[in-house]
Amino acid sequence: MANEILFAFFNAAAFGMAIFLVAAGLTLIFGLLRLLNMAQGGFFMIGAYTAYSVMGRDVQSLGMFLLAALAGGVVVAVLGLVTDRLVLRRLRHVDPHYVLIATFALMMVCTGVTKLVWGVDFFSVNPPPGLDQPLNPFGLFFSAYQIFVIAAGLVIYVLLEIAIHRMWFGKLMQALAADPWMSGVLGLNVSFGVALSVMASFMLAGLAGGLLLPNQSLSTGLGDSYLMYAFFAVIIGGLGNIRGAFIGSLVLGLVQSLNTVLLPQVPGLAVYVVLAIFLLCRPSGLFPAVGSQDAGHHEAGSGGSLHRPQVPRRVWQALGTALVLLLATLPWWVGAGPLYVVGTVLIQVVFALSWNILFGYTGLVSFGHAGFFAIGAYLTALALRHVAGVPFLLVMGGAALLGAAAAWLVGVLALRRMSGVFLAVLTVALAEALRLVIGFSAFLGREDGITDIPRPVLDLLLLRVDLGSSNAYYLFLLATCVLITGALWWLLHSRFGRTLQTIRQDPERAAFMGTPVASYRLAAFVISGAVAAVAGCLYAPWSRIVTVEEVHWLASAQPMLNTLLGGVSSFWGPVVGAGLFAAIAYATRTLVGLSELIVGCGLLAIILLAPNGAVGLWRSLEARLWGERARTPAPPEPHSQAAPRAAGQPLRAGGTP
Structure with missing residues (x-):
């Protein structure tokens, strides 16, 4: 028993140090720039591929292995400097939600570049000589390479701790992070200091990629799993705190090790449960960083020009009607492939509208919205496969209710305690936990999912409509999408929608004016979850297969x-x-x-x-096209007593179509 406990702690330390090697750069760049860089996993992957290009599959010596890892760190550091000049410096004063999304796009760029340069094949790298043999202390077999990873994590932590908290360079970086303007007034070279710190954080990502290369197969999805765990470690430890990231990584390592021993049927589930508990009980982490990540909420691009001449609404209504009619004719003149793509787009329209209820109208962001989509998809798949003759409208209603109930449960627990990045991380953690449960559930098809989902029969009063053919179900999709879009347009342009926009722009002022902010946010969350579940319900019979990929955080x-x-x-x-x-x-x-x-x-x-x-x-x-006539001032009325219009005052209110 004692040996098993010792072995579990060893595995926990090895896994935790592997996470910390990635989390160190992530928390360093946040501590300096208040940017939560989701592209860190992509640059970690580039560092691993660079190291592989230098040393190959069979490393000749430990020195060559370390040199290749250092080469990966240097290459990624240079890429980090270029990224800072082109992208990151433009994100330092924008809405944190846009920062997350922009760095996610940057991760896609890293994945695309990796596929173009190295291809999509899998590679494996053996540990270098001296680290490829097990050690046998106390009668137990330990991996020499895992001991090396533990030592590497400890060395990097000690170096960062000394550099940040003991050396003059670290104190200057802390000053730049706390108040860059005052640092510049005192004569510090702010631009150079920031660039140097950004290069250091990116170098840590590339170095980690090289050092962890023998830990698993090298592929274009390498950065995803490490990014998620590093992300969670930083959240648990406290954003921008090296000590917090170190302890958070060890906590995740211990949880993962205990999960493997105590609950081997669902490996990895305990990590998401522990993260959810941390976020609900202590969203600021074990060691909260100075300042708030959600402070300075900018509504980048949320507004519009006060004076906005526009095409008459009747023109847009005519164009929209024409587009719907055109889409309705597609089954008669396009092939099955393009028709499937258009049908999938209709489902994605409903899914995107559900997400925009949160972000565009309420100011909340969910990175795990695919969880609600999957709830509707799996419920529909099970109902159509196992319940003969079930009314499809009843299934849609059940999916909406189940999605709304799940959203209500998450919202009641989370919305009063957190928002911004913390809410985004909680939603993605819950969605990933759902993905693990589905992946290990025989009833839900495990990794293979549920296949051969039959198309439904629609009961409309005394009329039964068979939707078994692709053409019939496509027309049903089109009609349903139009109805849902119209209902959401009416809802979000009503008093309810205007109140949501008021909360998004300034929740404190809205609360001061008597608006129940928490209730409106919860209502928006519930409606959004219900609509997303309906989108999943529509998707299952259309694709005729539902897998765990529908719940992946990338979805x-x-x-x-x-x-x-x-x-x-x-x-x-x-x-x-x-x-x-x-x-x-x-x-x-x-x-x-x-x-x-x-x-x-x-x-x-x-x-x-x-x-x-x-x-x-x-x-x-x-x-520009319609505004020339509106900008031409009308001749004044004779003997007019009206006060002159101030510069910039709108001629008329501009509405949102």
Whole structure:
């Protein structure tokens, strides 16, 4: 028994130090710039591939192994400097939600570049000589390489602790992080100090990639798992705190080790449970950093010009009607492949609209929205597979209720305690926990999912409509999407929607004016979860297969990308974004690596140059094309006693179509 406990603690230390090697750079850049860099996993992966290119599969010596890892760190440090100049410095004073999304896009760029340079094959690297043999102290067998990882983590922690808290350089960096303006007044070179610190944090990511290369197979998904655990360690320990990241990594390592021993049926589940408990009980972490990550909430791109001449609404109504009619004719003149893509876009429109209820209208962000989507998809798959003749409208209603109940439970526990990054991390943790449960559930098909889902039969009073063919179900999808979109448009343009926008712009002022902010946020969360579950319900019979990939945290990014591409400043932004994103993905589907690269670069361009998205760009063009006549001042009325209009005062109120 004692040997088993000792072995469990050894595994916990090895896993925890592996997490800390990645988390060190993540927390360092946050402590300096208040940027939570989701692209850290991508640069970790580039560091690993660089080290592999230097040393190959069979390392000749320990010195060569260390040299290759250092080369990975140096390459990533240079890339970090370029990234800081082009991207990060533009994100230092924007909404933290946009920072998360922009760095997620940067991670897609890293994945695309990796596929283009190194391909998509899997590689494995053996530990260097001297670390490839087990050690046998106390009658137990320990991996020499794992002991090396533990030692490497301890050495990096000690060096960072000394550099940050004991040396003059670290104190200067702390001064830059606390007040860059005052540091500049006192004569410090702020730009050079920030660039040096950014390079250090990126170098740590690349170095970790090289050192952990023999730990698992090298692939283009290498950074995802390490990023998630590093992200969780930083949240548990406290954003921007090296000691917190170190302790948080050890906590996760211990939890993972105990999970393997006590609950081997669902490995990894305990990590998400512990993270959720930490976020609910102590969202600021064990060692809270100075300042708030959610402070200075900027509504980048949430507003519009007060004076915005626009195309008459009846023109848009006519164009929208024409588009719906055109989509209704697709089954008669396009093939099965393009029709499936368009049907999937319709489902993604509903999914993106559900996410935009939170972000665009309420100011909340969810990185685990795919969990609600999966609830509706799996419920529908089970109902259609195992209950003969079940009414599909009843299934849709059940999916909406189950999604709303799950959202209510999460909202009641979380919304009063957290928002911003902490809420985003909690939602992704819960979604990943759901993914693990599904992946180990025989009833839900484990990793293979549920296949051969039958298309339903629709009961409308005395009329039964068979939706078994793709054409029939596509027309049903189109009609349902139009109805849901219309219902959401009415809801979000009602008093309820206007109140949500008021809360998004200034929750403190809204609460002061008597608005029950918590109740409105909870209502928005529940509605959003219900609509996302309905989107999943529509998806299951359309694709005829539901797998755990629908719950993956990358799937939660899909509505986010669609919304940002179209524009969060408009109700129709997610609709436009879903269409544009599908067109880009379909056009680049055969280009290995280029798809992620094009989409990632496009999202970065939108965040940095046009945060209002495609709709915002159109409105700017619309104002130029239709605004000349409105900018021409009308001749004054004879003997008018009206006061002159102040510069910039709007001629008329600009509404959102």
